[in-house]
Amino acid sequence: MTQPHFPKSMEWFERASRVIPCGIYGHAAPAAMVPTEFPYYAARAEGCHYWDVDGREYLDFLCSYGPVILGHHHPEVEAAAERQSKLGDCLNHPAPVMVELCERLVDIVDFADWAVLGKNGSDMTTWAIQLAREFTGRKKILRARQSYHGSHPWCTPGHGGLIEEDRAHIHEFIWNDLDSVRDLVKKHRDDVAGLITTPFLHPPFGDSELPAPGFLQGVQEICRKEGIVFIVDDIRAGFRLDFGGSHKYFSFEPDVICFSKALGNGYPISAALGRKELRVAASRVFLTGSFWYGAVAMAASLACLQVMEREKTAAHVLRIGQLFMDGLKERAARHGLEVRVSGPPSLPFLKFTNETNLLRQQRFCSEMVQRGVFLHPHHNWFISGAMKETEVAQALKTADEAFGVVKAEFGS
C-alpha cells in the first residue's frame, strides 16, 4: 500500500468526517477535485504562494476561488482592515466607511446610482431578483442554463432539500442563444421580472464560453424593450476584466450589477449596484444581517479598490493570464497534445480537446499540484495581481513535465 500524498490533510479529513457531514462540504469538497491527489486543508498563504497542512508550497492559480485578487496579505488592504478593526467591526450602527465605500462603488460603476452591501454573493443575487420582482410587479426570472448564481434554493446546483415552488418562476435560456431568450420572453410576456446572467458562462467540468458578438447587447435590448430588469452577476469575474465592471469589458449595460469575491481581497463582503429608476424599489426590499454593517470588510474593500485602480489590476491579470494560456498551449503542442484554452485570460481554464476520459484532465492537474502549481481540474482558474512573469515561467516549466506525464499515460 502506498503512502498517501497528503498524510496531514487525510488526518484532518478523518477528524472532520466525524463531526462534519461529508467532512468538507461546499465548493472545496474533495470529490469536486481529485480525491487523494489534491490537498484538503490549508496552512497559510502569502502573495501568490499557498501552503497546505503537509507543508507543500504551491503557486496559487485559484486565489481561493476568486476573492484574493491582489494576492494574500496585501499590505495596504491589511493595514486598512487593521485600522478599522482597532476602532471596531460589528457595531450598533454602520461606520462612516460604509458611506465611503458605497460612494466609491457608485463612482466606479458608470450606470449605478446607488449601492447596497451584504456578506455573501448569494445575499446579493437573491436580493437582486427580489428587487426585479418588486420593481416590475412580475414573477418570472430568466437565467442561463448551467450558470452559477449561488447556493440559495432558487439557484443552488445541489439537489437536496428543494421543493418545486423554489423554482416555480425560474426559467432557463441557453447561453449565447438569443432566440431562447426571446422564446421565454414571448412565452411569459409581461410576466418576466428580471434576467440574471454572469458576463460569461463557466459551467463546472466544461469549457468557459465567452459571450458571442451581440449576445449580451441583444439581451440588453430585449430587457429594455420588455421592461425586464437586467441583472449582471459579476461576483466571479468582477474586477478581473474591467475595474468598472465586466459589462464595460463586453460593451453592454445592465440595470443591476452584483459584486463579491474580489471586492474585498478575501474579506467577506458583497454588493449590488443599480440604476436610478430602481432606487425606490430597492428601498422596499428588506435586506440585512447581523454582520452586514461589519466595518472591517468595508475598509478592506475600499483599500482593495484603491489598489486595483492604481495598479490597473484588471489589465495586469488579463496580461499574465494570457501569457500563461499561450504558454500552456505552446507546451501542450510540443508534446503533440491538443488543448482548448477557454474563458477570459484572467479567469482561464484549460481542457484537452475532444477528450472524453475525465482522467486525462485530472491527471494533468494532479501532476501540476504534485509539482507545486495549484490548479483546479473542473473549475476555472483565477490570476492575482501578485502573479508575475517569473511565476508564470515557473508554472509553464512545470506544465511541460505534466504534459509529458499525460502524454506517456494517455497518448496524444
Add this chain to the structure above:
Amino acid sequence: MTQPHFPKSMEWFERASRVIPCGIYGHAAPAAMVPTEFPYYAARAEGCHYWDVDGREYLDFLCSYGPVILGHHHPEVEAAAERQSKLGDCLNHPAPVMVELCERLVDIVDFADWAVLGKNGSDMTTWAIQLAREFTGRKKILRARQSYHGSHPWCTPGHGGLIEEDRAHIHEFIWNDLDSVRDLVKKHRDDVAGLITTPFLHPPFGDSELPAPGFLQGVQEICRKEGIVFIVDDIRAGFRLDFGGSHKYFSFEPDVICFSKALGNGYPISAALGRKELRVAASRVFLTGSFWYGAVAMAASLACLQVMEREKTAAHVLRIGQLFMDGLKERAARHGLEVRVSGPPSLPFLKFTNETNLLRQQRFCSEMVQRGVFLHPHHNWFISGAMKETEVAQALKTADEAFGVVKAEFGS
C-alpha cells in the same frame, strides 16, 4: 430651529442618502429607532463602551444587536483572530481550525452529532428548513407568528419583492399555544417537514414572551411523534442563556440548532448542529459561499467559546441583566411609573405597562441615549460579559433621570 443632537451622524446620513437606498437599510435604519434622537453612525467601541461619530460615549446595552457577547476587542478573541489572520483567512481549502471548531461545537451541544458553518444567521435557518425537507421528503414548515428567522424570502419581515410561492408551505402557529401547533400538524398531516422556533418570542415593538411551562416540551413531543424535524433558531439567544444552547436553559431537546451572533463575538460566522439521524440528509443539502471557509472568524469563534466557558458568561449576563431589570423596575416605581420587564434577563426588554402611546417608550429610550446609555426602544437589549455592577449602577442612575422626564411629560 434647534440644532440637531447628532450633527455628524446627520452629515454622514445625508451623504449616504445620495448613494444608498434609505441611507441606512436593515435593522439599523433610523426609522426603527427614534429618528434624529438616536445616533446613526458608529465611531468605535471598547468593552461595553460605544462611541458615535459625534464623539458621544455610551454604555452599550445593545452589543451590536447581540454578537458582541464578551465586549468589544476581547483580547483573547482578537489575539486568536490575529494569529489566524497572519496565516491566512480566505484560502483554497478550509484550515484545520474549521475541524477544531466543529469538534468543539459538537462537544458543547449535547444532542449534536455534526456541525456546519456559514456566515449569516439566515444562511443557517434557510439551510435547516431545506434539511428538514430533505430528511422527511415533506414540504411544510411551521414557524411562530411574529418570530424572526432572518431576511430570506421565506421569512423576511419585509414585504417588498416577495411572491406567494416564497411562503406557499410556510405556516404560522401562535407562540405558547400548543393547540395551534396541533391544528397545523393535523391539517397538514404527513406533510410537515420541520418546525422552527426561537427559544423565546421577541416580537419587534412588543414584550418578549418566554415559553409557557410545557410549551416547548409539547412542541418537541409533537415533532417526535409526527416525524417532524424540530429546529431551534438560537441565533439571537445562543450563549446568553446556557453555554450548551438555549434548549438546556428551557429543558427541551430539538433536532437541529442554529447559532450565529454571539458565536464569534462579532466576527461573521454562523453554525447549524444536528442529530446523528440527520447526518446523511445534511450531506445532501448543498451549502457554500466564497467566504465560508474563512478561518479568521472560526479562530475567533473558538477563542470566544473558550472564554465563554471559562468565564461562565451565560451566568454572568443573566445575573447582570437581572440586576439591571430589577433596578429599572424599582426606579420606575419610585416615579410612580408601571413598567413591564420581559424576556430572559440577559436579553431584557422594558415597556411601559398599558401604554398605547409609543412616544412614552421612545422618550424614555431617547433620554437614556442622550445621557449615555444605549438602549433600543423597540427591540430587546443585550448584556455583554464586559458589563459589570458598576456600569449597571451608572445606567440605573441615568434611568432615574429618564423616568423623571417621562413622568413629567406623560404623567404616570
